[in-house]
Amino acid sequence: MSGQGTRDGAGLEVRDAVVRYAPSGRKGSRAAEPTTAVDGVNLTVAPGEVVALLGPSGCGKSSLLRAVAGLEPLAAGSVAWAGRPLAGVPVHRRGFGLMFQEGQLFAHRDVAGNVGYGLERGDAAVPASARAERVAELLGLVGLEGYARRGVTTLSGGERQRVALARSLAPRPGLLLLDEPLSALDRSLRERLAADLREVLVSTGTTGVFVTHDQDEAFTVADRVAVMDAGRLLQVATPEDLWARPASRTVAEFLGYQAFVPADGPDPLGVGSGDGDGGNDRGLAGTGGTAGAVLAVGPAGLLVSDDGTGPGGVPGEVVTSRLRRGRVEVTVLADLGEGRRRLTALLADPGTDAPDDGATVRLRLDPRGCAPVG
Ligand SMILES: Nc1ncnc2c1ncn2[C@@H]1O[C@H](COP(=O)(O)OP(=O)(O)OP(=O)(O)O)[C@@H](O)[C@H]1O
Numbered sequence: 001m002s003g004q005g006t007r008d009g010a011g012l013e014v015r016d017a018v019v020r021y022a023p024s025g026r027k028g029s030r031a032a033e034p035t036t037a038v039d040g041v042n043l044t045v046a047p048g049e050v051v052a053l054l055g056p057s058g059c060g061k062s063s064l065l066r067a068v069a070g071l072e073p074l075a076a077g078s079v080a081w082a083g084r085p086l087a088g089v090p091v092h093r094r095g096f097g098l099m100f101q102e103g104q105l106f107a108h109r110d111v112a113g114n115v116g117y118g119l120e121r122g123d124a125a126v127p128a129s130a131r132a133e134r135v136a137e138l139l140g141l142v143g144l145e146g147y148a149r150r151g152v153t154t155l156s157g158g159e160r161q162r163v164a165l166a167r168s169l170a171p172r173p174g175l176l177l178l179d180e181p182l183s184a185l186d187r188s189l190r191e192r193l194a195a196d197l198r199e200v201l202v203s204t205g206t207t208g209v210f211v212t213h214d215q216d217e218a219f220t221v222a223d224r225v226a227v228m229d230a231g232r233l234l235q236v237a238t239p240e241d242l243w244a245r246p247a248s249r250t251v252a253e254f255l256g257y258q259a260f261v262p263a264d265g266p267d268p269l270g271v272g273s274g275d276g277d278g279g280n281d282r283g284l285a286g287t288g289g290t291a292g293a294v295l296a297v298g299p300a301g302l303l304v305s306d307d308g309t310g311p312g313g314v315p316g317e318v319v320t321s322r323l324r325r326g327r328v329e330v331t332v333l334a335d336l337g338e339g340r341r342r343l344t345a346l347l348a349d350p351g352t353d354a355p356d357d358g359a360t361v362r363l364r365l366d367p368r369g370c371a372p373v374g
Pocket residue numbers: 021022024035036037055056057058059060061062063064213
């Protein structure tokens with residue numbers, strides 16, 4: 001199939017964008033103040049690139065997306081597409097595709113009627129015969145061959161979102177804006193659809209901005225991930241770089257790093273204990289020994305290394321163990337320097353049995369599951 005995206009010019013450029021909502025509540029209440037949902041965001045998305053906006057609920061992801069779409073006015077800053085400033089350009093003149101959590105399909109139209117909707121009128125209008133061909137092509141693209149005459153109310157949630165995706169791609173938008181398109185689906189379906197969505201965006205050359213609060217989804221779909229908090233972008237990087245070097249503790253926490261230990265201080269976790277692991281050489285090298293450097297401990301960064309009697313490491317009390325995705329995850333209570341709390345550890349030797357609940361074990365870091373912060 002030929003490229004869908006226009007691939008022209010500079011892609012999307014968001015400069016110092018601010019989105020503010022007027023007060024909605026009574027005087028004296030919190031809602032009596034204006035809300036700054038997007039607070040000076042700069043973001044460039046190259047033609048053909050897919051960027052995920054990732055962040056906790058209320059951080060401003062949707063507001064930023066809606067401002068790009070033209071659904072929300074900017075209080076300050078600018079949005080440009082392919083070098084063209086979009087101030088004053090209404091939603092339907094921007095030529096962007098939009099896809100939301102609930103596909104918002106037309107219930108009275110069948111699948112083909114929904115997918116072909118955007119090709120019936122306006123700038124993307126094509127004759128009926130060409131429309132039928134394009135609809136068939138799109139249904140093939142999203143894995144729904146043979147569904148053209150199905151009523152949309154008879155479809156599963158996943159099928160409905162596939163129809164919504166096909167519909168939003170039909171007019172060959174240069175930029176597709178997706179707001180939590182998979183979050184109404186259950187996890188396993190979401191994982192499958194996220195991979196399919198990436199494939200469709202890449203194969204059509206569509207530039208995409210994808211809003212999600214799910215790290216796995218962001219990492220699956222996007223070339224780069226923009227982590228947002230309280231209206232600001234904290235870090236924009238490829239999934240690999242983000243995971244390997246989170247810019248701050250907030251970013252690391254949001255990615256799922258579970259604990260933070262000094263990278264340059266005493267070594268209670270036995271990383272540098274010379275026990276043959278070579279841990280310190282690998283794990284802490286990235287911090288360069290900087291004073292105050294911090295190491296983030298990831299979900300696979302903590303190992304249950306023995307029965308609690310050996311030297312080094314810190315003691316932990318086993319709360320429970322469970323088999324997850326083929327490996328034993330042990331929930332432990334331990335103090336890595338910031339107080340005793342629940343942490344997840346893996347078995348150092350996957351061949352051994354899971355420890356009993358209530359047992360005391362020793363925990364060590366696996367530097368491969370840790371990352372320097374900052
Ligand atoms: N129409 C509105 N009027 C007033 N405040 C709003 C409006 N829409 C959003 N907000 C506020 O702006 C902030 C950002 O909201 P936004 O929906 O952009 O966040 P989000 O990161 O997309 O959240 P979620 O993941 O929960 O959808 C929140 O504090 C929200 O309450």
